[in-house]
Amino acid sequence: AAIRWLCADVESPVGLAAVRESAAPAYELVTLFRYVHRGLLPALADLLAPGGQLFIETFTPQHRARFGRPARAADVITAAEAVELLAGLNVLQADEGWRSSEHTVRVWAERL
16 A cells, blocks of 8 residues: 655644544554654554554653753653653653764554
8 A cells, every 4th residue: 555644733733633634544653753742642642543653752851951952841751751641552662862962762652
């Protein structure tokens, strides 16, 4: 089957509605890079089809402490917090560490 890509601003009500409308039946893969919005993580997890996977890589508080970026504390997350927010998914891997000059968290999870 052909891959159907969708890129949307999920913080926007219009963008999230477009994602939900396009989710018929549901997504096999959702990725989130260099961005986190705690309130949206459960909503993104809900978009997954059975067997669908979610992959996140974003900055940690340790990265922010060292470089002052991202500017807001709300824009960083720990692996433990991400796992907690994705409680409905089977977390296959969750870790954080230095990757080149960035300290990031990576979470890989699937809907059973």
